[in-house]
Structure formats: structure tokens, C-alpha cells
Amino acid sequence: MTIYPRWLMVLFFWFGLLLATPATAQNEEPLFSVFLSGKNIEQASELLIQVIGNHNYTFVRQQSIDSRLVPAGLEAKSVRIIYFCNFDLMSRALALDTRTAEFLPCRFTLLETGNGVALMAVNPVWVSNRLGNHRLHEYCEKVKQDYLEIMKEAAL
Amino acid sequence: MTKLACALLVLFGGSLAHAAPLTAIRTMDLQAAIDQLTGAAQNSGYQVVKVQPIDQALVKRGYPDPGVRILFIGESSTMDQAIKVNPKLLSVLPLRLTLIVEGKQTLVSSDDLEMWKEMFPDPETARLVDTWQRDLKIILGDFSGR
Numbered sequence: 001m002t003i004y005p006r007w008l009m010v011l012f013f014w015f016g017l018l019l020a021t022p023a024t025a026q027n028e029e030p031l032f033s034v035f036l037s038g039k040n041i042e043q044a045s046e047l048l049i050q051v052i053g054n055h056n057y058t059f060v061r062q063q064s065i066d067s068r069l070v071p072a073g074l075e076a077k078s079v080r081i082i083y084f085c086n087f088d089l090m091s092r093a094l095a096l097d098t099r100t101a102e103f104l105p106c107r108f109t110l111l112e113t114g115n116g117v118a119l120m121a122v123n124p125v126w127v128s129n130r131l132g133n134h135r136l137h138e139y140c141e142k143v144k145q146d147y148l149e150i151m152k153e154a155a156l
Numbered sequence: 157m158t159k160l161a162c163a164l165l166v167l168f169g170g171s172l173a174h175a176a177p178l179t180a181i182r183t184m185d186l187q188a189a190i191d192q193l194t195g196a197a198q199n200s201g202y203q204v205v206k207v208q209p210i211d212q213a214l215v216k217r218g219y220p221d222p223g224v225r226i227l228f229i230g231e232s233s234t235m236d237q238a239i240k241v242n243p244k245l246l247s248v249l250p251l252r253l254t255l256i257v258e259g260k261q262t263l264v265s266s267d268d269l270e271m272w273k274e275m276f277p278d279p280e281t282a283r284l285v286d287t288w289q290r291d292l293k294i295i296l297g298d299f300s301g302r
Contacts, residue, residue, distance in 0.1 A: 030275045031244055065249055068205045069232045076235060079246060090210070091219035101224045101254040102177075102267055104210065109247050122247050130271055 028126040032147055034155040037116040041080055044110055044117035044154070048082055051153045055146055057084045060105050078112040086146075093139040100136060103127045106143065108151075119154060121147045177268040178292050180300035181261050186211075186225060189255055189262035189299075193227055196298035200291050202229040205250045211257075223257030229295075234288075242281045248272060251288060253295075264299060266292045 036044045049059050060083040064075035085105040093100040103124045111118040124147070128140040182189060194204050208226040215221050230250035238245040248267060256263045269289050273282045 030272070031247060063206075065246060066230070066232060066235050069203055069230050069235075069250075079235060079239075085213075087214060087217050087219065091214050091222070094210070094214075094222035094224060095220065098222060098224055098256045099254075099265070101210065101222075101226060101256070102252075102265075104226070105208065111243060111246060118243075120244065120247050127268075127271075130268060 028129060029123050030126045031120055032123055032151060033118055033120045034151045035116050035118050036155055039117050041078065041110055041112040041117055044112075044119065045080060045082060048108060048110070048119070048150070048154050049084075051150050052082070052084045054153070055150050057086050057106065057146070057150075059084050065109070080110045082108045082110065084108075086143075089139060089143065093136060096135050096139070097131065097133045099131050099133075100128070100139070102131075103140075103143075106147070119151055121151065123147075177270075178266040178289070178296050179263060180296040181258075181263045182300055183261050185260075186223070186255060186257055186262055189264065190225065190227065193253060193255070193264060193295070193299050196295045197227075197229045199298055200295050202231050202251075202291065202295065204228070205230050225255045227253040227255065229253065237284055241284045242276055242278070244276065245272065245281065245284065251292065253292075264296060266296065 036047070039047070045062055049062070052059055062080055062082045064077070065079040065081055066076050070076075083105045084107070090100075090104055093104070103122060106124075107121065109120045111120070124140040124143045125137070128136045182192070184192065190207060197204060205228040208228065210224045210226060211221050228250040229252075234249055234251075235246070238249060248269065252267050254265045254267075256265065266289075269285050269292075273285050276282075
């Protein structure tokens, strides 16, 4: 049996971890999306803010995607961002790893089309898998499930 | 065996560099860093859309201060470009820079846009993300005085 030096075994271990991490990330969808058929962006925003509150999150703000980039009154009407937050979850996640700020505060992007509104959110687990901190997984998985439930409820 | 180890090291190092977001660090307090970063963004044609005071929001509610703020930046054409090329990219706009206080220093980090290129490798999406990455790199370079 071949005896490998200790440093090489350590190197193999870390390389194995490296290979495993992207595999996990690839199993996650980058984006969640649902389509709110027959609604305009005002109706969809109002509904979404209500559902967000039902799931123990605080509405932070909503804005057109080009807010403050174009003169007031000329902002795009068809693309809106809704920011929201669970402060307790946010505090605990940031205490573990400040890099979680990369997907905070929580947000949905709404895109109005001719026959409804597309609702999109970045999967926090997809982002956090790249950070390589396994202790974040519990929080990100919780936020992911909340996103999915909020989107499902909004689309009913 | 040594050749194998070297190959693994190259792969390991290369992958880490590939995944890393853009970062810069300066010895200055948070407000000075925000001012400096705002100027750097403007030098590259970007406007600050919003400073999200995550630290203040948490402290106000009785939580510990994480020393984190987020700067949202953009330029007027980015939304139209994203809609034209790949509407899914709207989810990363406006672009974000995260400021993290580390002692007397402030670390600034961009979102990791590289992963969006990996997920949507079509040339047009990659080209647009490349443009944003290049701009962020210039802004962070300007901020750090490079």
C-alpha cells in the first residue's frame, strides 16, 4: 500500500472540498420566478407587500429600478424592486458572516408584461454556497423556503 | 507525486481566484469610505442610488452593530441593457457595493457577478456582465487609490 505524505493528504482533502462546493451550488437554481397573471405592477406590489407581512418580514421600501438615475417622474413603470427584511434573521446571519450582506436586504424584482407581472428573486442558497461557510446554510435555507412560500402565496 | 501536487495547487488557486468578488480596503471610517466610494462611482459615470444603513437599522432595533452598509449604484442605461440582453439580470440591478468595518479599516466588496456568467454563459449576457465587472473594478481601484 502506498503511503502518502501528510501534506499531500491534506491537499487532497481540500481539493475534494473544492470540487464538492460548486457541485452543491450547481444543484441550486439561481433564480426563482413566478408569473402573476392578469395583474398590473401596482396590484402585484400591493399583494406582495401584504404577503411579505404575513410571513413575518418587514417591508423596507419599493422603488423603480431606475429610481434616482433618471429625472423624477420619468422612472420606468414596468420594473420595480421591493425590499423587505426579517431583522432577527439578518442580525444572526451577519453575526456569522458579514458576507451575507451580499443578499441582504431581501428583495423581489417585478417585471410587468402585457398580460401580467413576472416576480423574480435570487436564490440565497445559490449565493451562499459560493461563500463556503456551512454555518450559513440553515439561515439561507430558511430564507429560501420563505421566498418560495411568499411567491407561491402571491401567485394563488 | 510532486507534479500531481503542483497541478492540484494550480487548480485550487485558480478556482478560488475565479470565485472571488472584487474587494478593496482602506484605512478610513465608514462615512469617509462612503464619500470616497461615491466620488469613485461618479468618476466612472455611476450615481449612488441609495445607501442602505443596515448597521443603523439593526442598532435601532436593539441588535448588535454589524458594521455593514450597502451602497447601490447605477447608470441610466443599465436597465434597458439588461432587459434587452437577459431580463434575469434585472435581479442584480442596481449594482451593489458592500462596506464592512474592520477595526480602523473599511472593506468594500462587490457582489460576485462571475457566478452570473457561469449560470448564463451566452455571449451577450457575458459581455454585459463583463462590462459591469470592469466598471466595478475601476471604481474599487479608484477608491483604493490604485
